[in-house]
Amino acid sequence: MNRNQARRLAAFNAKKAAEKHFANRIGEILSGCPSRVDRATSLGSLRDSNTGGSACLPDVALYAAGHRSSKSVTAR
Numbered sequence: 001m002n003r004n005q006a007r008r009l010a011a012f013n014a015k016k017a018a019e020k021h022f023a024n025r026i027g028e029i030l031s032g033c034p035s036r037v038d039r040a041t042s043l044g045s046l047r048d049s050n051t052g053g054s055a056c057l058p059d060v061a062l063y064a065a066g067h068r069s070s071k072s073v074t075a076r
Contacts (some may be wrong), residue, residue, distance in 0.1 A: 001009070028034050
């Protein structure tokens with residue numbers, strides 16, 4: 001990336017950040033509270049949420065220690 005491309009990219013990123021900041025300020029003015037507060041208060045309870053992708057793996061320590069030789073775990 002040459003100097004002109006870097007300068008143009010920096011100007012583009014600065015313009016994009018300024019537009020996002022402006023949009024956030026307009027949203028705060030119209031809603032009456034900052035977006036962070038709105039997001040935090042609208043979150044559901046994390047305790048009740050069901051994460052389908054996570055599971056408890058009891059033998060994960062056997063597989064995590066790959067650098068150690070484990071005689072009980074084989075590839076078959």
